[in-house]
Amino acid sequence: GGKWAGKRVIVTAGPTREHLDPVRVLTNLSSGRMGYALAEAAHARGADVVRVTGPTERPPPDGVATQRVETTADLQRAVQTLTKGAHALFMAAAPADYRPKTAAKTKRPRGEGSLTLELEPTPDILASLQRPKGCVVIGFALETGDGLARARQKLQDKALDFVVLNDALEPGAGFEVTTNRVTVLSKGGRQVDLPLLPKR
Numbered sequence: 001g002g003k004w005a006g007k008r009v010i011v012t013a014g015p016t017r018e019h020l021d022p023v024r025v026l027t028n029l030s031s032g033r034m035g036y037a038l039a040e041a042a043h044a045r046g047a048d049v050v051r052v053t054g055p056t057e058r059p060p061p062d063g064v065a066t067q068r069v070e071t072t073a074d075l076q077r078a079v080q081t082l083t084k085g086a087h088a089l090f091m092a093a094a095p096a097d098y099r100p101k102t103a104a105k106t107k108r109p110r111g112e113g114s115l116t117l118e119l120e121p122t123p124d125i126l127a128s129l130q131r132p133k134g135c136v137v138i139g140f141a142l143e144t145g146d147g148l149a150r151a152r153q154k155l156q157d158k159a160l161d162f163v164v165l166n167d168a169l170e171p172g173a174g175f176e177v178t179t180n181r182v183t184v185l186s187k188g189g190r191q192v193d194l195p196l197l198p199k200r
């Protein structure tokens with residue numbers, strides 16, 4: 001039973017990471033908590049949920065299938081495949097936006113002086129997603145100031161149905177905390193400001 005019974009929901013969570021060499025990576029501070037909470041909430045409403053997660057320590061929420069990925073390209077492949085036939089995609093992951101142009105096959109030795117890395121952009125998963133018919137797409141915008149304008153831009157550029165804005169510098173919001181303070185914007189121009197709440 002439940003309001004979302006019969007609905008297939010894909011939730012992405014956590015960071016991705018990109019290798020410099022076999023033992024070193026570029027990544028970010030995403031904890032995967034927001035995606036975890038979304039997956040739990042969708043499952044509690046009766047949806048059939050798949051959580052696609054980058055590397056985090058969190059065990060999967062009960063009743064939620066989990067697919068693990070490492071890089072942004074892995075996440076892109078998983079999202080493209082899993083959203084076929086899905087009713088909603090909650091894109092709460094924080095994919096790495098850049099990767100080293102060349103990853104060394106063996107551990108880079110320590111050199112003298114400074115090291116310059118050449119980075120190339122990773123794919124923008126939402127912007128390049130082949131939109132399955134009938135799939136509602138919810139993106140997240142993590143900002144550090146002037147968030148509303150940037151979130152509206154992301155809503156448009158990534159052709160989202162909704163964008164969830166949060167400010168990483170606001171106390172109790174953003175990465176590595178159990179609460180969040182978000183503003184939800186819809187493509188139809190609606191804006192809902194929620195108070196500080198547990199992510200769940």
Ligand code: CTP
Nearest residue numbers: 091092093095097123124125126139140141142
């Ligand atoms: N996202 C994505 N592919 C990427 C990076 C981000 O699909 N390579 C998604 C995120 O999962 C999120 C939304 O796009 O739902 C916005 O992510 P955010 O990091 O706020 O924005 P970016 O597009 O990365 O832009 P910027 O870093 O310049 O703010």
